[in-house]
């Protein structure tokens with residue numbers, strides 16, 4: 001991945017979508033899981049910090065930085081569960097990648113679609129380590145924006161053959177079934193009338209609901225020995241999905257413990273509650289699942305390293321497929337000490353500077 005000095009690439013949402021279509025979702029996710037495994041395995045190379053969150057009554061806005069010796073990356077992401085009622089997604093994101101030697105940005109990228117991809121890939125990375133190898137059925141509770149990506153990742157990369165679907169909004173489940181029917185002709189899709197029904201008989205339980213509440217989507221009584229829980233939706237203070245009693249009986253795995261203790265399911269637990277970070281299992285330094293009847297929980301919140309990996313991975317792929325656009329984000333100076341020269345240039349016609357018409361934005 002090489003950029004000329006001062007060159008900033010732009011990856012738009014349309015270009016990212018085209019990239020997924022060209023590469024194929026399963027192949028792209030397979031490559032992303034492998035890139036995540038490589039980066040999580042070199043954990044100590046990264047300068048890590050819990051994300052910075054700004055809470056409002058309706059949601060949260062967050063900045064997620066991380067760096068190693070070669071690159072710095074950040075993502076901006078929000079979480080506003082009521083947004084779909086206003087006609088916009090709950091989760092929207094963008095981010096950037098910088099060279100560490102000069103600090104120069106090299107990529108500005110959409111990260112809304114890419115977040116769904118990297119979250120599904122991270123769920124697969126965890127389930128590869130933690131779920132029973134014989135797992136064939138998965139409950140998928142919360143059938144919104146993230147759900148297709150979770151479903152396709154678990155079917156394509158982990159051999160899930162049957163999906164048990166539930167959402168409090170039946171239209172969300174209709175949409176999911178419609179989208180999956182064309183993509184997964186051989187997979188059994190079962191619409192369930194409650195979370196309890198969806199969980200019944202499932203090997204893996206994925207919760208990916210959005211509600212700014214300490215919800216009990218899955219209670220202790222629903223969980224059977226041997227299940228793996230992929231708890232994706234609870235990802236900020238006051239926003240959780242699991243009965244705390246499950247955590248007491250399970251082995252709990254997290255991305256980056258200092259952030260997960262603030263934002264994850266484990267926010268309900270004492271500070272010294274034992275958890276294992278995924279990188280420790282990946283490197284064979286700590287055990288994952290030991291017995292067939294262990295209950296394992298991946299308490300997913302989304303960590304900046306996943307976005308770092310996704311930004312570098314999508315950048316390289318988009319370069320190969322020539323889907324990047326040049327972005328005039330940095331000044332092009334004849335003398336790097338003479339920023340003022342920008343103001344002395346004769347005014348040139350520039351279509352980017354033409355006045356634009358205003359669009360009405362939903363209030």
Ligand code: NAD
Nearest residue numbers: 090142144145146167168169172208209210233300301302
């Ligand atoms: P979305 O708004 O598109 O979909 C959420 C769905 O959850 C909706 O269809 C809603 O009806 C459903 N829901 C709400 N309460 C429910 C309940 N009690 N039972 C069943 N269904 C319920 O949101 P999304 O983009 O799919 O994101 C889902 C969640 O995942 C959000 O909370 C988001 O913050 C989280 N998320 C986490 C990560 C991560 O890395 N862990 C990454 C992305 C999103």
